[in-house]
Amino acid sequence: MIKNSSNLLFINTLMLSTIMVISSNSWIGCWMGLEINLLSFIPLMVNKNNLLSTEATIKYFLMQAFTSSLLLFSIILFMISYNFTFELTYFKNLSFSTMIFFTLLIKSGTAPFHFWFPIVIEGLSWINSFILMTWQKIAPLLMISYFSFMNSFSFFIIISTIIGSLGGLNQISLRKIMAFSSINHIGWMLTAMMFNEYLWIFYFIIYSITSLTIVLIFNMNKIFYFNQLFSMNMKSQILKFTFFISLLSLGGLPPFLGFFPKWMVIQSMIEMNQLFIMMILICTSLLTLYFYLRICYSTFMFNIMQPNWLMNYYFNYKMMFLLIMFLMISLAGLIQFLSLTYIFY
Template identity: 55%
Template sequence: MLKNSYKMLFLTTLFLGTLISICSSSWLSVWMGLEINLLSFIPLMMKSNNLFSSEASLKYFLTQALASSMLLFSIIFFFIIYFKNTSITSINFMNMIMSSTFMMKIGMSPFHFWFPIVMEGLSWINNLILMTWQKIAPIILLSYCLNFYLFIISIFLSSIFSSINGLNQTSMRKLLAYSSINHLGWMTASILINENIWMIYFLFYSFLTISIIFIFNTFKIFNLNQIFSFLNFKNLIKTFIFIPLLSLGGLPPFLGFFPKWMVIESLMMNNYLLLSLILIYFTLITLYFYLRISYSSLILNYNEMNWNYKQFYNNKNFKLLSIFLYTNLMGLMFINMLSFIF
């Protein structure tokens, strides 16, 4: 009998709830799938020896319950509209409410108030699930109820709030939370153009997030000062940390620049010039605090703790970190070679 066999059960129902929502043919079954997904993730968040995780799970449950109740209300109202043949204004209003519920579920501005707080109280593995898998179903459902003006406003606010709020953060979990909100703006902009672009962007974002969280979870890094006073091995592990982080920020020539490059090109071809300019400008601000952290940690002198990491270089973690590092370094070059060949 597995010690944490209940986690396997809830992980299975977590994945199942997302698949039910994506594959459903009615809005009521979509709501049921989202509820299964929510109720499966709550036990995974909670830990008996950590009060912060219990508080974060309660806040997450209340926010998601509010979004689910709004979604159920809009579904019922849509049925009433369908049978009574009411005006197009009512349909657009309910479409905006439904889009707002999905934005609240993924933590997109202006409904991002809960996302950094919940991220701060969770472990790195739960943060990985929250930043990747939990976004799949709401974003796909968001693309079904396209509301152009709401999307544009949300993209602007996500870019502005995430870049400005991330400047004064010392917690790495909150820093990744605001970075995730910024990437949600890029994903929503790609939905306006083509859903295939959104899928490619999300795959690259998931890979970069997995590589960064694997590093932070391996070294138990939660705050910025842990990176400053980190290691006695000539900045080698700092390189493992900062190359995926800069790649997530979209710095060329790293791999994370490719999905942003693809979205910018698509926006320019469809005459979304102001939107692409706003996204580029505020992404440069997020890239600025990544570069500031990297520069100060690698160049300036700090008191370094004399930890022994000799055993680390001989285990599987070092090999996985090397794979993540080389993929981020050489991924963009490899993609350009493939595009040149084919």
Template identity: 50%
Template sequence: MIKNSYKFMFFLFMIMGSLIAISSTSWLNIWMGLEINLLSFIPLMMSTKNLFSSESSLKYFLIQALASAIFLFSIILFYLFLNFKIYLMYYNFMMISSTMMLKSGTAPFHFWFPSVMEGLTWNSNFMLMTWQKLAPLMILSYCLSLNMMIFIILFSMIFGSLGGINQTSLRKLMAFSSINHLGWMISGMINNENIWLIYFLFYSFLNFSIIFMFNNFKLFNLNQTFKMFNSNKFMKTSMFILLLSLGGLPPFLGFFPKWMIIELMIKNNLFFLLMFMLFLTLITLYFYLRISYSALLLNHINMNWNYKNNFLIKNINFLMIINFISLSGLLIINFVFLFF
């Protein structure tokens, strides 16, 4: 019998709920898919190893239930005023957009996101930062308002970059990083309906590679990285490469989706917004580098806690593959474009 087989069942229902929400042609079916996804993800958040998982699960449930109630109310208003007044439908679409931004943790509706992530394990955090954002962002792309989205992009970039400066918790750093990347995704969404999906796929891969290391070494705070990085030079280099790639620094792989969005924004004459986004992205790159700063420039040999290196050989081989993709991915993509 499969160990923890109930988790596998809830995991399948979570995926099914998101797929129902994405592929539905009715607002009511979209709401039903989101509810299936929510009720399946709550048991996956619960962990006996982390004492704060129950608190985070309750916070997540209350926020998502509030967003679902407002979304259902918006659907009812949409059908009531379908043939009544056009401007009421516009405000109704703004309500739907706001609920989807609340569900995905987009600024300024991000107040719950860092605190929920702080109480979860790295596996749950990965699902929360990637898969749980897919359905709300897809629904958000159905009802875009350009003026509203520009303000949302500015808020996401500001809160995502400035919020992570004084943080020492790696989970909160990744949470504010995710808010910042949401600004890039929404900017891609208003320029091209498919470009944000490409950005989302690249972000999910790079996010997985970072969390893979954090989870294997059981890292949750900045001061824990001192001993880990000084014990293994390969881990030191790997973390540095992956963080630079996630920050979008050329010539790493993470620069490719940002490159596409930059080109689209230049073509659409959004120069001021683009400069603002690039400047705030440099701040996020700064607190990415803080994680590996101790490994590159400082020596901490004698620490007050014992450290157990449980990183297996097969994990090192897998990490070497991820590093190769992050280093040479942009070069490979350029060769493919030149060939075709």
């Protein structure tokens, strides 16, 4: 009871700290929100029964503390040089604010500063991994969107999409596969920032919904590694179908919901004549689809006989209702695709 109430307190603080960063109009306010966010997420990561979680917590704390100190140093240095101004709009057009930009890239796990991200996720539970892949990226990505030198995004977009797609090919840990998938999607979000102020938010929401569906299924079945997929017990056909559709939607396969934010980004790149970056993004998305389909193949194409006493599966009707709702959201992309096809053709 005490543990649940304390976790609820830390989750509320985590959400309020992110809202503090979103609503702040100064760099100092954003830095304070990031610090509160860090201190509220650290207790959620710790698990006394898992030594890997302790190691992951220490690594995460050291990395975030280093970037926070570097961010504060940069803010104070520029504040002293330019008449003690903290406003976000003042720093928006300054080329020397690249130091702040790099610290935010490290905090968000963007390549080539991604080295800590898969290692930390490997030691966390599925729920904490989901928080780290989604909610913990809101504040850094929002602060990155304040910068106006968007041309420098191209290098990080290409590196993130390539590393995110190639890094997941030879992994046997599903948490690391999801981590490299997150790095790949960060490249798409940075691309969306280059063309539209709100497009990356739409992309992030769709990515979070599809990732939540997959994480919930993995957490229900206690699946952490690739070889466990061969004995994954899914009694419900709806659950199996939801898992399959969610993976394809996360990979951006048309006509599912995950394809539509990528379609909007591709259309923006065509209008801005960014064809080289567009080809790299499309090719790397095909590579991510490969290891998503690899997961689906291992789960559904192998029939392994098990005795009944090994099937310890708890059928949670509330969780099934939630997964069915997410399935309907993913299939909503099919309805949009058919409606757009009717309009244009």
